[in-house]
Amino acid sequence: MPYGIDQWEKDMAEMEIRRWLSQIGQWAPEVEFDRRLPPDEPIPMGELSPAAIDRVLYEAVNGRIGCHADGLTYVVPIFYAYDGHYIYGHTGEGMKVAMMRANPNVCFEVDHVTTLTDWESVIAWGRFEELAGTAAEEATQYLINRLKPLMDDQTITPSLEHTADAGKRKVVVYRIALDRRTGRYEKRQG
Numbered sequence: 001m002p003y004g005i006d007q008w009e010k011d012m013a014e015m016e017i018r019r020w021l022s023q024i025g026q027w028a029p030e031v032e033f034d035r036r037l038p039p040d041e042p043i044p045m046g047e048l049s050p051a052a053i054d055r056v057l058y059e060a061v062n063g064r065i066g067c068h069a070d071g072l073t074y075v076v077p078i079f080y081a082y083d084g085h086y087i088y089g090h091t092g093e094g095m096k097v098a099m100m101r102a103n104p105n106v107c108f109e110v111d112h113v114t115t116l117t118d119w120e121s122v123i124a125w126g127r128f129e130e131l132a133g134t135a136a137e138e139a140t141q142y143l144i145n146r147l148k149p150l151m152d153d154q155t156i157t158p159s160l161e162h163t164a165d166a167g168k169r170k171v172v173v174y175r176i177a178l179d180r181r182t183g184r185y186e187k188r189q190g
């Protein structure tokens with residue numbers, strides 16, 4: 001049976017009741033189980049394989065960088081291109097670049113959501129590296145190739161295309177060398 005809004009509202013109401021029962025010491029979470037699933041049906045959630053993690057990273061073009069410096073944590077959305085090892089991005093001077101220069105160890109998150117019960121997400125850790133010269137030009141070209149199909153005539157094509165030209169605009173081209181990666185998914189049958 002599809003997991004519809006009625007069931008979701010019922011689950012939310014149940015959760016509120018459980019929270020209240022828990023607060024007054026009348027509910028032990030460890031004896032609870034998901035009653036929507038028959039006991040012999042495998043739980044449709046799990047960990048993505050390394051190949052599936054790679055696929056999610058390749059397919060998406062927007063993700064979130066989590067950075068932390070001087071006691072402040074900052075999560076910021078970006079567009080990117082992935083080549084199997086690195087996340088490539090371009091931006092201007094600002095808070096995220098200042099923070100990543102101060103502490104290059106960052107977290108990167110991407111998700112793909114179809115419905116509330118059909119999604120995949122990847123969380124990875126990596127190191128921010130600022131690019132210059134030929135490396136910046138190649139990264140910019142790679143980004144353009146990846147993002148161009150998603151641009152309309154008015155969007156960021158000019159700024160992206162000028163990024164390799166340091167004389168025109170102060171831009172920062174960077175990559176994040178991904179290290180540890182984890183992936184999870186949920187896929188309930190409709």
Ligand SMILES: Cc1cc2nc3c(=O)[nH]c(=O)nc-3n(C[C@H](O)[C@H](O)[C@H](O)COP(=O)(O)OP(=O)(O)OC[C@H]3O[C@@H](n4cnc5c(N)ncnc54)[C@H](O)[C@@H]3O)c2cc1C
Binds near residue numbers: 076077089090097
């Ligand atoms: C889907 C998506 C893709 C994006 N892709 C790119 C990209 O590829 N390159 C790029 O440079 N920018 C991109 N942006 C914009 C990006 O999220 C930042 O707004 C921008 O890069 C400026 O970041 P900064 O740290 O330099 O902010 P600054 O200009 O230094 O400003 C910092 C202040 O602005 C607030 N702020 C900054 N960004 C946001 C935000 N997105 N939402 C709410 N508050 C914000 C911060 O909380 C902080 O208070 C994208 C945004 C979205 C939603």
